[in-house]
Amino acid sequence: MMRSLLEGLGSTVIGWIAGMGRMLILLITALLWAFVPPFRLRRLARQIHFMGWRSLLVVVLTGAFTGMVLGLQGYYTLRKFGATAMLGPAVALSLIREIGPVLCALVVTGRAGSAMAAEIGIMRISDQIDALSVMALNPVKYLISPNILAGLITLPLLTAIVNVVGIYGGYLVGVQLLGVGQGVYFGEMQSILSMYDIKIGFWKSLSFGLIISWICCYKGFYTRFGAEGVSQATTEAVVMSSVWILICDYLLTSVL
C-alpha cells in the first residue's frame, strides 16, 4: 500500500519534470529554427493575421468597456478625495501598467490560444504532423516557430490598441459624461505618465505573447488519445496560459 503510493507519487513527479523538460526543449528548438532559412514569412503573416487581426474586435470591445468602467469607478472614488483631476492618469496608469496587458492576454488566450492548441492537436491525432516529417519538413520549424514569433509580435500591438481604446473609453465616461475637463484629463496624464510605465506594459505584453503561444503550441503538439485528448489539451492550454499570465504578471510587477 505504502509502496504503491510512493511509486505513484514518484511517477507523477517524474512525469511532471519530464513534461517541463519537453516544454523547454520545444521552446528552445522553435526559437532556434525561427532563425534558420528558409523563413516561413507567409505562415508567419497568416498566424499574425489569425492572432492579431481576428482578435481585434474582441480586444477593442474589452479595451473600450474596461476604460469606461475605470473612468466611472475612478471618478466616484477620486471625487471622495476631491481629486477628479487625477482621473486621466489613474485610467492610463491602470491600463498601461496592469490591466491592458493582462486583459488583452487573457482575451487572446481564449480566442486564439485555444484555437491554436486545437488546430495543432487535430493535426497530431490525424497524422498531419507525421505527414510533415515524412515530407522531410521539420514540424517544429513549420508549425511552432511561426506561432511563437506571431505571439511575440501580436501581443504588444494588441495591448497598445487596448490601452489607446481604454483611455478613450475613460475619456468618454469621465469627460463627456461626468464633466471632467478635457484638458485636465489628458494634461495630467501627460505630466504623470512616463516612458518607464509604457516599457513595463511592453515587457509584460511581450512575455504574455510568449506564454500564450508557447503553452498552447506545446499542449497541441503533445496531444494524445483522439478527440477527447484534443479537448483536454485545449482546456489545459487555456487554463495553464491564464494561470501563468497572472503569475508572470505578479513577478514582473515586483521585479520591474
Next chain:
Amino acid sequence: MIRLIDVHRSFGSQQVLSGVNLRVQKGEILTIIGRSGSGKTVLLRLIIGLARPNRGQILIEGTDITQLSGRRLDRVRERFGMLFQGGALFDSMTVFDNVAFPLREKTDLAPAEVTAQVQKMLENVGLGEMGYKFPAELSGGMKKRTALARALITNPSIILFDEPTTGLDPILGRAIHQLIQETHEAFEYTAVIVSHEIPEVFDIATRVAVIHEGRILAEGTPEMIVKSPDPFIQQFISGSLEGPVRPL
C-alpha cells in the same frame, strides 16, 4: 533496398516487435499482413524513422537510419512517400494545395510548373476536376487517392502504404489496389503495403510477409503464403474462428 535486422520495439511493458528480420527488394510490392495490433503500422513508422527501435538496425539503401537524426534523416526521408491510414491530408488546404504542398516546400519549381505537375497527377488518380475541394468534402476513396497523389508528386523511390483500403467498400478497395498497381508500373517505385484485405491484396503483391507475435512468421510469393501449411497462416487467410488463435 530496405533491410530490417533483429528489430525490437516495445511500448512500456508491451513487446510489439521482438526480432523482426525483413528484406524489401528494389521495385517490388511487399505486402505485410497480420492480425490487428501485431505491429504492422509500427513497422512502417520504424522504416520511415517516425519511431525508433529499442534494438536492431534498419538499413535504407545501406544507411542505418536508427543512427540518424535531423537533416541527415530528412535526406533519407526525401526518398520516401507515405500513404497514411486516414490520408493525413491537411484539412485547411484544398486537394490541389495538398498535392502541391511538397513541391512548393521542397523544390524551386515555378508556380506554373507546379500547377502543371499537380494537375497531371490529379488526373492520373482520377481527381482532375476535384482540385478546388477541401478534404472534408471528399469521400473516403477520394481522400485515399488525394493522399496517393501527394505521396507520388515528388517521385519517391519508396512508398509506404498503411492500410490503403481500410474503410472502403470492396469496389473502391479494388479500385485503389488497381491504382497502386498502375502507378507502381508507371513510376517504378518500391512499395511496402500493410493490409488486412485478404485475398484482394495478393493480386498486386510481389511478395507477402506474415507478422505474428512480433516476428516475421513467413514470407514468400502470394502463392507460397496461400499454400503455407502453418496453421496460423491458414486460419488468418480463411478468417476462421477455429485454429491456434482465439479471437477474443
